[in-house]
Amino acid sequence: MADSAMTPYAQLVGAVKIYIAPYGTAIPDIDTTPGASWTELGATDGDQGTEFSGDLTVFRDNDHTGPVKATRPEEDVMLTFTLVDSRLEKISRIMHNVSRVTTTTSGASAVKEMGFKRGATPTEYAMLWKGQADSPYGLYPGQNYFPRVVSNSSPKPVRGKDQRAEYECEFMALEDDNQGDENKKLGWSVVGI
Amino acid sequence: MIDPLETCINHVLAHPAVQATVEDRVGAKHKYAQATSTPPAPWLLTARAITLADDGNVAPDISIGQHTGRLDVRCYGSSAYEAKQAYLAFLACVRATETRCAVITQAGTALLYWLVMDTSPSQLYDSDLSLDFVQCFARYAVAETALEEVSNG
Numbered sequence: 001m002a003d004s005a006m007t008p009y010a011q012l013v014g015a016v017k018i019y020i021a022p023y024g025t026a027i028p029d030i031d032t033t034p035g036a037s038w039t040e041l042g043a044t045d046g047d048q049g050t051e052f053s054g055d056l057t058v059f060r061d062n063d064h065t066g067p068v069k070a071t072r073p074e075e076d077v078m079l080t081f082t083l084v085d086s087r088l089e090k091i092s093r094i095m096h097n098v099s100r101v102t103t104t105t106s107g108a109s110a111v112k113e114m115g116f117k118r119g120a121t122p123t124e125y126a127m128l129w130k131g132q133a134d135s136p137y138g139l140y141p142g143q144n145y146f147p148r149v150v151s152n153s154s155p156k157p158v159r160g161k162d163q164r165a166e167y168e169c170e171f172m173a174l175e176d177d178n179q180g181d182e183n184k185k186l187g188w189s190v191v192g193i
Numbered sequence: 194m195i196d197p198l199e200t201c202i203n204h205v206l207a208h209p210a211v212q213a214t215v216e217d218r219v220g221a222k223h224k225y226a227q228a229t230s231t232p233p234a235p236w237l238l239t240a241r242a243i244t245l246a247d248d249g250n251v252a253p254d255i256s257i258g259q260h261t262g263r264l265d266v267r268c269y270g271s272s273a274y275e276a277k278q279a280y281l282a283f284l285a286c287v288r289a290t291e292t293r294c295a296v297i298t299q300a301g302t303a304l305l306y307w308l309v310m311d312t313s314p315s316q317l318y319d320s321d322l323s324l325d326f327v328q329c330f331a332r333y334a335v336a337e338t339a340l341e342e343v344s345n346g
Contacts, residue, residue, distance in 0.1 A: 006257075006258070008343070011336075013306045014307065015291070
């Protein structure tokens with residue numbers, strides 16, 4: 001049975017805006033629009049998922065039938081969403097780096113180019129998920145900040161007569177030792193109250 | 194207890210595109226060709242309007258205090274074009290509903306979680322009213338409890 005006194009605000013719904021910035025970009029204030037360092041990745045389709053994983057290793061002894069100790073030897077934070085904006089400046093950020101988008105000419109036409117090879121070392125970014133009414137305490141903004149992420153995406157855009165190209169994105173959070181608070185090294189949530 | 198249909202009607206009614214297109218003619222039932230002239234006044238057959246009615250066909254939320262439902266939306270006009278204008282105003286309202294929003298109702302302030310389209314439009318004709326209308330369906334979720342009724346701690 002649900003807590004009948006639970007505030008309606010406690011249920012979070014709706015898509016958020018996803019921003020990306022060079023690694024090292026600080027979290028913006030919650031009541032401001034992210035600054036010029038942040039790029040909104042664009043429209044997404046379907047669910048936007050955050051997965052906190054990390055199986056426990058349990059220890060047992062001869063005196064108990066149940067586990068007596070548990071540790072978490074490893075953990076991951078994974079961010080998944082599907083991008084539908086095919087501009088090269090957007091998808092380059094999930095493939096490798098926007099610096100690989102160049103403007104040139106092809107015949108008499110101006111063109112943009114982007115190589116497909118991603119290379120051995122993924123670019124590190126900071127990522128921000130921000131919603132204008134994404135606080136469980138009221139109609140206040142909420143945001144999740146991940147200070148250091150890399151793209152683990154394997155996009156497979158498929159186009160058809162009635163199908164648009166979509167880019168399935170998966171970003172993995174890396175520990176950011178530049179964050180002084182140990183609890184925040186994989187990211188943290190900030191919500192208005 | 195919040196009435197989700199009233200919530201949706203008031204939410205749609207407040208949208209600027211809807212106001213500009215159908216003014217206050219948004220309700221659970223149409224008021225065209227009404228015999229009574231008591232307020233609100235009957236709708237003129239030349240005027241656009243939008244009606245929203247619960248259609249069912251959505252699994253109820255049996256765990257959390259949340260209304261879920263499906264709306265039968267009818268957008269009326271004196272021609273196919275006029276009806277489509279009312280539909281486009283409704284669509285603009287749905288598109289603008291990107292996040293949770295508070296809606297004033299008689300039972301208190303409702304929290305509308307989402308209002309999304311469920312079908313593409315059908316262009317139809319009401320022979321009883323001699324009016325064109327566009328029919329579509331939308332889905333909603335609304336908190337059952339008014340925001341004033343619970344602590345926000």
